[in-house]
Structures are given as C-alpha cells and as structure tokens.
Amino acid sequence: MLLKIEKRSEPSKVMVYMTPIIALVLTILTSIVLFELLGVNPMEALYQFFIAPLDTEYEFSELFVKATPLILCAIGLSVCFRANVWNIGAEGQLTMGAIVGSSLFIYFPETDSFLMLPAMIILGAVGGAAWAAIPAFLKTRFNANEILTSLMLVYVAILVLSVLVHGHWRDPSGFNFPESRTFSESADMPILVSGTRMHFGTVLALLAVLGAWIMMSKTLIGFQVKVIGAAPVAGAYAGFSQKKIIWFTLVFGGAMAGVAGLSEVSGPIDQVLPSISPGYGFTAIIVAFLGRLHPVGIFFASLLMALTYLGGETAQINLGLPVAVTGVFQGMVLFFLLASDVLVNYRFRLNTVRKAVS
Amino acid sequence: MSGFEWIVPVILTVITAATPLVFAGIGELVTEKSGVLNLGVEGMMLMGAVAGFVTATVTGNYFLAVLVAAFAGAVMAFLFGILTLSLMANQVATGLALTLFGVGLSALMGQSFVGEPVDPLSKLNIAGLSDIPFVGPILFGQDGLVYLSFVLVAGVSWFLYKTKAGLILRAVGDSHDAAHSIGYSVIGIRYLAVMFGGAMSGIGGAYLSLAYTPMWAENMTAGRGWIALALIVFATWKPGLVMVGAYMFGGITILQLHAQAAGLSVPSQVLSMLPYLATIIVLVMISKDQSRIRKHAPACIGKIFHPAA
Numbered sequence: 001m002l003l004k005i006e007k008r009s010e011p012s013k014v015m016v017y018m019t020p021i022i023a024l025v026l027t028i029l030t031s032i033v034l035f036e037l038l039g040v041n042p043m044e045a046l047y048q049f050f051i052a053p054l055d056t057e058y059e060f061s062e063l064f065v066k067a068t069p070l071i072l073c074a075i076g077l078s079v080c081f082r083a084n085v086w087n088i089g090a091e092g093q094l095t096m097g098a099i100v101g102s103s104l105f106i107y108f109p110e111t112d113s114f115l116m117l118p119a120m121i122i123l124g125a126v127g128g129a130a131w132a133a134i135p136a137f138l139k140t141r142f143n144a145n146e147i148l149t150s151l152m153l154v155y156v157a158i159l160v161l162s163v164l165v166h167g168h169w170r171d172p173s174g175f176n177f178p179e180s181r182t183f184s185e186s187a188d189m190p191i192l193v194s195g196t197r198m199h200f201g202t203v204l205a206l207l208a209v210l211g212a213w214i215m216m217s218k219t220l221i222g223f224q225v226k227v228i229g230a231a232p233v234a235g236a237y238a239g240f241s242q243k244k245i246i247w248f249t250l251v252f253g254g255a256m257a258g259v260a261g262l263s264e265v266s267g268p269i270d271q272v273l274p275s276i277s278p279g280y281g282f283t284a285i286i287v288a289f290l291g292r293l294h295p296v297g298i299f300f301a302s303l304l305m306a307l308t309y310l311g312g313e314t315a316q317i318n319l320g321l322p323v324a325v326t327g328v329f330q331g332m333v334l335f336f337l338l339a340s341d342v343l344v345n346y347r348f349r350l351n352t353v354r355k356a357v358s
Numbered sequence: 359m360s361g362f363e364w365i366v367p368v369i370l371t372v373i374t375a376a377t378p379l380v381f382a383g384i385g386e387l388v389t390e391k392s393g394v395l396n397l398g399v400e401g402m403m404l405m406g407a408v409a410g411f412v413t414a415t416v417t418g419n420y421f422l423a424v425l426v427a428a429f430a431g432a433v434m435a436f437l438f439g440i441l442t443l444s445l446m447a448n449q450v451a452t453g454l455a456l457t458l459f460g461v462g463l464s465a466l467m468g469q470s471f472v473g474e475p476v477d478p479l480s481k482l483n484i485a486g487l488s489d490i491p492f493v494g495p496i497l498f499g500q501d502g503l504v505y506l507s508f509v510l511v512a513g514v515s516w517f518l519y520k521t522k523a524g525l526i527l528r529a530v531g532d533s534h535d536a537a538h539s540i541g542y543s544v545i546g547i548r549y550l551a552v553m554f555g556g557a558m559s560g561i562g563g564a565y566l567s568l569a570y571t572p573m574w575a576e577n578m579t580a581g582r583g584w585i586a587l588a589l590i591v592f593a594t595w596k597p598g599l600v601m602v603g604a605y606m607f608g609g610i611t612i613l614q615l616h617a618q619a620a621g622l623s624v625p626s627q628v629l630s631m632l633p634y635l636a637t638i639i640v641l642v643m644i645s646k647d648q649s650r651i652r653k654h655a656p657a658c659i660g661k662i663f664h665p666a667a
Binding site: 322331 | 397437440441445446447448450451452454455456458459460461462463465466469576580581584587588591625627628630631634635637638641642645646648651664
C-alpha cells in the first residue's frame with residue numbers, strides 16, 4: 001500500500017477539534033453530489049438548507065426550539081458513552097418522560113398552581129430515569145446487553161404512548177381524535193420571547209450543559225465515569241464500582257431524555273399526541289459524537305442538527321425536496337466524523353523510503 | 359382433519375415472518391464469527407428492502423430484485439468495513455451510524471414508491487405435491503427465498519465447521535493476532551465476512567418488502583435488524599439455533615397478529631409489544647450465564663485490529 005496508517009504516540013488534540021469540521025466539509029461536498037442526483041441546483045439547495053432557515057427572528061428562535069430536546073438527550077447520552085455504556089434508547093426514555101410528566105396534568109387538569117410545571121418536569125425526569133433503569137438493572141443483574149434492551153424499550157414506550165392516547169387519555173371533547181386535551185397555562189412551558197415558540201425548556205437545556213460540564217470536570221462521580229470508560233481495570237483497582245457507574249449513567253441519561261420529552265409536550269406540542277418526536281433521541285446520538293461528548297461541543301452540535309431539521313422543512317417547501325434528506329444528511333455527518341476520527345489516534349504516512357532505513 | 363385447517367395458514371405465516379430474521383441473523387453471525395460486530399443490520403435491511411422493492415416494481419424481475427437487494431446490503435456493509443476495518447473506527451458507533459444513515463437513505467430512495475403495490479414473490483407450485491393436504495403447502499408451496507434460507511443455514515454451518523476456509527474465518531474472529539502472524543489477511547477476510555453479512559441482511563430486508571408485506575414503507579423493518587442481533591446472542595453463535603430463534607420470533611409475531619384479529623380485550627398495541635418484550639426476556643435468560651456467553655462468543659468481537667508491524 002502506498003499509504004500507511006501509523007499509530008500516534010498520543011492522541012492529537014488538534015485533530016479532536018478539527019475532525020468535526022472535516023466531517024462537515026465532507027458532508028457538504030457529498031450532499032452537493034446528492035442534490036445534483038436529485039435534480040436540484042446544489043447551491044440553491046445548500047442555501048435553503050443552511051441560510052434560509054435563519055432569515056427571520058422567528059426562524060432563528062425555532063432553532064432553539066428544535067435544539068432543546070437534542071441538547072438534553074445528547075447531554076445524557078454523552079455521559080453514558082463516556083462510561084462506555086451504550087444507551088441508544090433515548091427516544092424511548094424521552095417518550096416515557098413525556099408520558100409520566102404529563103400524567104399529572106391529564107389526571108388533574110383543573111389544578112391551577114405554580115407548582116404544576118415544576119412537578120411535571122420532575123416527574124418527566126423520573127419517568128425517563130425509570131425507563132433507563134430497566135436496561136441498567138438487566139445489565140448489572142443479568143449482564144444483558146444494554147444496546148439491545150434500551151433499543152427494544154423504545155418500541156415498547158412508543159406503543160405505551162399509543163395505548164394511552166388512543167385510550168383513556170383521549171380528549172373527551174376531541175371528536176375521538178387520538179389526542180389529549182391541550183395543556184392548561186399552568187402546565188405549559190413559559191415562553192421566553194413573546195411572538196416565538198422559544199420556551200423555558202431551553203433554559204433547562206442550558207442548565208444541563210452547565211451542570212454536566214461541572215459534573216464531568218469537577219466532581220468525583222464525573223471522574224469515575226471517565227476512568228471506568230477509558231480504563232475499566234484501572235477503575236476497578238481504584239475501587240470504583242462499574243455497576244454503580246452503569247446505574248448512574250443510565251439513570252442520568254434517562255432523566256435528561258425524560259425532561260426533553262416533557263418539555264416537548266408541554267412546550268411546542270402543548271398536548272399529548274401519538275407521535276411526539278421526529279427521532280430526537282436517535283439524532284442525539286449523532287449530536288453527542290459530533291460534540292465530542294463534551295457539553296459545550298454538544299450545545300453547538302445541537303444547533304447544527306436543529307438547523308438540518310429546519311433546513312429540511314424549508315427545502316421541502318421551496319424546492320420540493322423530500323424531508324428524508326435531513327436523515328441522510330445527519331447520517332452522513334456521523335459517518336464522516338467517525339471516518340475522519342482516525343486522524344486523532346493515527347497518522348497517514350507515505351509508505352516509501354522509510355522502510356529501508358528501519 | 360377438519361378443525362385443524364387453521365394450522366396450515368398459521369404455519370405458513372410463521373415461515374414468512376421468520377425468514378427475514380433467518381437471513382439477517384445468519385449473515386450477521388458470519389460477520390460476528392470473523393470478530394466484527396456490525397450493529398447496522400437494521401440499516402442494511404432497510405436498504406435491501408427499498409432496493410429490492412424498487413427493482414421489482416421497475417423491472418418486474420424478482421430474481422434481479424433479490425440480487426440488487428443483496429448488492430445494496432453489501433455496499434452498506436462495505437462502507438462499514440471502510441470505517442471500522444481500514445480506518446479503525448469504533449464498531450459500535452459506526453454500526454449505529456450505518457443504521458441511522460440507512461433509515462434516512464432508504465426513506466429518500468423509496469419516497470415515490472410509498473403505497474405502491476407489488477405482486478408478492480411467487481410460490482412454488484408443483485402439481486400434485488403442493489396439493490397434498492397439510493404437508494403439501496408447507497413443504498412444497500413456499501417461495502424460493504424460504505428454501506434458500508434453509509440452504510443458507512445448512513451451508514453456513516458446513517462452511518464454518520467443516521471447511522478450512524471456515525476454520526480460518528473463526529481463527530480470525532478468535533485471535534486476530536495469531537491469524538495475522540500465520541500470514542492470513544485479517545482485514546481482507548473480515549471485509550468478506552462483513553459484506554456477506556450485508557448481502558444477507560439485504561435479502562432479509564427484500565423478503566419483507568417483496569413477500570411478508572409486499573409494499574414499501576419508511577422504517578418498515580420495525581426493529582427486526584435489532585432482533586436479529588439479539589437472536590445471535592440467544593443462539594450462542596450457532597447457525598442452527600439462530601434459525602430456531604428466528605422461527606420462535608416468527609411464531610410470537612404471528613401469534614400476536616392472530617390474537618389481535620381474534621379481538622382479545624387487550625389493546626392491540628399491548629400485543630404488538632410482545633416481540634420486543636420477548637427479545638428482552640430471551641436476552642436476559644441467555645446472558646444470565648456469563649460463562650456460557652464467554653465460551654461461545656468470538657473472542658475478538660468488536661476489537662480493532664491494527665498490525666503492529
């Protein structure tokens with residue numbers, strides 16, 4: 001082979017920050033080809049995807065509406081991934097958080113108290129955490145693979161939601177549509193900027209970024225998570241319990257996703273519907289990696305992925321492009337990121353003269 | 359005899375529900391035996407499903423459709439190979455990426471085909487034999503892919519345990535360093551195993567869109583790729599047991615459909631949860647005994663190979 005891949009003695013710090021940018025450039029170049037194939041002017045499509053959605057103040061605020069659940073889910077997932085706990089069921093935990101959180105309003109719709117929303121947020125976190133506790137229990141007690149159990153529970157959670165919305169959660173005055181009644185004001189996320197849909201959930205997301213940052217860099221539990229993830233044997237010698245970390249990361253990740261779910265139903269959706277997320281829990285996996293599993297990185301990666309959701313909608317309206325382009329785009333970003341990550345730990349060398357010398 | 363006639367259609371539907379899992383499961387088994395964990399089965403199945411469906415509607419040639427589906431799955435697997443084998447990316451993350459990408463790309467490709475009907479894969483019909491009551495339709499009235507799935511299981515068992523090539527493949531999966539030092543191309547062999555897995559997942563997906571429910575819908579695999587992954591753990595990496603597991607899951611899927619049709623007083627969604635819950639229960643039962651998993655799982659599974667020299 002002409003090119004040789006050589007292990008670096010230490011992971012490259014520069015490349016850790018460079019590869020997301022390389023991945024984006026490669027994604028954009030590939031999507032130019034894709035747009036060409038779909039018979040759309042690539043420059044026009046890129047404009048519709050990345051610039052047009054930010055034209056007005058309202059659309060700019062929508063960026064935060066879409067980024068909020070992504071930030072919350074991805075913060076939770078990043079802590080799991082740091083510990084090598086592969087929770088891929090954030091979508092289910094999000095759904096369960098929405099169910100448990102909104103149950104308070106559904107069963108006590110008349111209650112008008114300023115405590116309503118805080119209680120719902122806490123219940124949302126509890127619901128998501130409880131759903132994530134199932135894979136944690138099955139992993140620590142029975143050694144069952146958390147990837148598969150957490151994913152199976154996504155389907156179960158969505159079906160539970162469907163049972164409720166088609167069943168006795170249906171709005172009594174809703175003409176039999178599978179929808180709950182719309183949330184009362186005390187169950188609604190307060191709007192941050194009037195005239196937009198930007199809501200209090202964004203504040204929660206920013207708090208999560210800050211909290212996770214402090215937790216991972218300043219606290220013992222954050223340190224334990226990192227050690228168990230990077231060197232489980234060393235962690236065991238230090239007396240860190242792997243089981244405890246599995247429990248902690250999954251419950252934390254579930255709680256974050258649960259809050260995301262609740263903030264969707266009591267924020268932009270304002271009622272419980274059979275479908276409450278366009279796959280935020282899965283896109284959050286991409287966000288977590290693109291943000292380098294770092295809270296601040298996740299914040300920016302979420303905005304970017306939120307932009308692809310908005311861009312997908314704009315491109316659909318203005319160019320008639322299928323919405324599925326968004327999914328392809330998101331998948332490509334992760335692909336190219338993982339591919340270019342080889343540069344973090346390895347370097348490419350021309351395989352020529354050196355051989356003779358060594 | 360009368361009173362038992364319902365059994366035949368039930369068995370027939372169990373077979374159609376199990377066959378996609380057999381293909382995807384056996385393909386992924388070969389991949390895993392070579393020491394590679396590809397979590398992208400769901401994405402590869404979806405690509406196979408859409409590629410097969412589009413080819414069948416455009417050309418009407420089902421043989422070609424299945425070939426194209428296998429090719430689509432193999433191309434996806436090749437991408438996975440480039441990332442994990444050549445660029446040494448994390449296999450778990452890359453597998454997830456493959457699934458997310460496959461979900462998006464298949465939705466894009468199938469956009470204009472949603473809701474279009476297609477004739478289901480034709481079934482074998484041997485005058486005389488297929489009309490024998492009871493055994494006739496079961497033994498002699500299946501479509502070609504069902505027979506192929508049985509041949510596949512037998513062939514893969516034979517290949518893995520009775521041929522030298524199979525031994526080499528298992529050696530690569532159990533100790534890549536040893537295999538490398540004897541002079542086998544670890545990366546080359548893994549590429550082949552990964553692409554075989556992709557091709558089989560593609561056919562499994564095509565079975566869904568051409569035979570099980572002859573149509574295309576976004577995300578129509580509904581987690582079957584993940585169930586196939588669970589089946590391999592359940593089967594402790596043995597081809598015959600993968601098939602047993604696939605038929606068990608086919609049985610559960612069909613049972614819940616029949617229970618829904620019979621109008622049980624349980625909401626239909628609760629019954630739809632059964633295959634997913636069963637997967638979890640089966641995983642728990644098998645994984646409980648950790649030493650059994652350790653004994654059977656390929657030792658190098660998920661590990662990155664980078665020759666020191």
